[in-house]
Amino acid sequence: MVELGCLWAPRRWSLHVKLDGMNPGGSSKDRAALRIIDDALADGRLRPGGLVVESSSGNMGLGLAIVCASYGIPFLCIVDPHTTRQNIALMRAYGATVEVVTVEDPVVKSYLPTRLARVRQVLAEQPGAFWPNQYENPSGVAAHYDGTGPEIARQVGGFPDWLFIAVGTCATIQGTARWLKDQGAHTRIVGVDSVGSVVLGGPAARRKIPGIGSAQKSSLLDLSLLDHAVHVEEDAAIAWCRRLARTEAVLAGGSSGCVLAAIDQLSDRFADGDVVVGLLPDRGSRYMDLIFDDGAPDGHG
Ligand SMILES: Cc1ncc(COP(=O)(O)O)c(C=O)c1O
Structure with missing residues (x-):
């Protein structure tokens, strides 16, 4: 977890990002x-x-x-x-x-x-073959219930006011949000999806950013845990990835750009002193062609 000081500055709320790209395999x-x-x-x-x-x-x-x-x-x-x-x-x-x-x-x-x-x-x-079935396996949710939720609270020194999490299989948001709600946390949970994904509703369309969104709904997600659902245009997410790299020196993947774009969309609702946490699921170095090449939006403005 690192605190970011430059994006949206000056501001009266604090922004912390959990860099899951630092995990051994490079993601959540x-x-x-x-x-x-x-x-x-x-x-x-x-x-x-x-x-x-x-x-x-x-x-x-x-x-x-x-x-x-x-x-x-x-x-x-x-x-x-x-x-x-x-x-x-x-x-x-x-x-x-x-x-x-x-x-x-x-x-x-x-x-x-x-x-x-x-x-x-x-x-x-192949008899004996095992399918983890990440879209339906409750063990994925349990991993985030026991790990990600308590870690976030420990790392920011309490329950954050806002938590932004990208959705794919929804194991991350379901486990983390469930743990926070079970603790009685006041945290507002924001599910972040990309335009063209059906996970949080909306029509299916072609998408290019991997990891976030799906062409099918998640059986792992209890939608009532979410306080907000935000859909992000993929080009906006790419622009935010570029801005993050240039202003904070954090190179993150496309779903992380979606999380930042969603924070931007809701930022006028943050109160003075709010602690805002964004979970950044992976590193940008794996997406140089998709996100950081010259043809992509440059993030100015
Ligand atoms: C790049 C990326 N984006 C989004 C997600 C969303 O996670 P989940 O499948 O738990 O909803 C993940 C999960 O690790 C990911 O790797």
């Missing part, structure tokens, strides 16, 4: 991946040596690749053409097998149904 997903595998080993759904197969746009794949490598478990990751070459190379470096699906579902305009169909095929063909 490390925490969920470890808990999912530990829980599955503990209750026998996964036996040592059994194959783990998952559909991932990158970060969960990397988290699982690290956990599986350290436990000596083979891992097959199903990705799509949006996954960066670097993420694929990293997973392979950790010993994972990576398979890229190339056919998009024509109705929802997403690769997700194709990726999931391939996972089901592998499960049918």
Whole structure:
């Protein structure tokens, strides 16, 4: 957790960002991946040596690749053409097998149904294969309930007034928000989605920023935990990533830009002295072509 002093200055509220890109695998997903595998080993759904197969746009794949490598478990990751070459190379470096699906579902305009169909095929063909199923696995939520929630409170010295979290599978926001509400925290929870994602409502459309949003709703999310839901244009998110890098020297990924854009959208509601926390899920160095290349919006203004 670091406090940022330059963005939106001068201002009367404080801004703290949790840099989950500093995790060993480079994202929030490390925490969920470890808990999912530990829980599955503990209750026998996964036996040592059994194959783990998952559909991932990158970060969960990397988290699982690290956990599986350290436990000596083979891992097959199903990705799509949006996954960066670097993420694929990293997973392979950790010993994972990576398979890229190339056919998009024509109705929802997403690769997700194709990726999931391939996972089901592998499960049918390989007895003993384990599917973490990050979109439905409550262990991911538990990881953030036990980890992210208490850490945020500890790191800012109490419950923040506002907490902005990007949504994908919704494990992060569900676990963190549930923990805060269970403590009686007054924190206003803001779910951050990208335009074109259906997680927090709205029509499906083509999106390019990985990690945030989905073409399907989350079964993990209790929407009543959210005080606000914000949809962010992807170009605005990219502009915020660039601004963050140039003013605060923090290089973060596209969903982090969405979080900052959402903070900007709600900033006129913050009271003097409010403690605002944004969770930045991963690092920008993995998205140089998408976010920091010359053709992207430059973030001026
Ligand atoms: C880049 C990125 N954005 C957003 C999220 C949202 O997380 P979740 O799938 O828990 O909703 C994640 C999760 O790690 C992520 O890696």
